[in-house]
Amino acid sequence: MSVHLIEAVRFNDAGDRVEMVRWGRGHRKGDGSPGWEAVTTEHDVSLVVDALHFGDEVATAFRVGNEMVLGPRVHIVIHQHGIEDIDTIDHDVPGRTLADLPRF
DSSP states (O other): OOEEEEEEEOTTSSSEEEEEEEEEEEEEEHHHHHHEEEEOOOEEEEHHHHHHHHOOEEEEEEETTEEEEEEEEEEEEEEEOOOOEEEEOOTSSOOOOOOOOOOO
């Protein structure tokens, strides 16, 4: 099982679904903060959905000052017509949703 961190997103034109993510394989640094094992890359959200189906953990990562902090985990949501998408598990954390991540 791998851990992936999403640091930025691209939504569709309607703004109601994530189309792409900028993410990378994550790990914890010695101080407990999130880090990446490699350079982050931009991919279609379907790869995130596949990773979740395979049992990988996916979470958000937010920049606060000069630090990267771990945000809520991500899970699969199913929209009308069976379209699979992602969303954060905890919607009650102000400023820590997919919509709060930087856009690209």
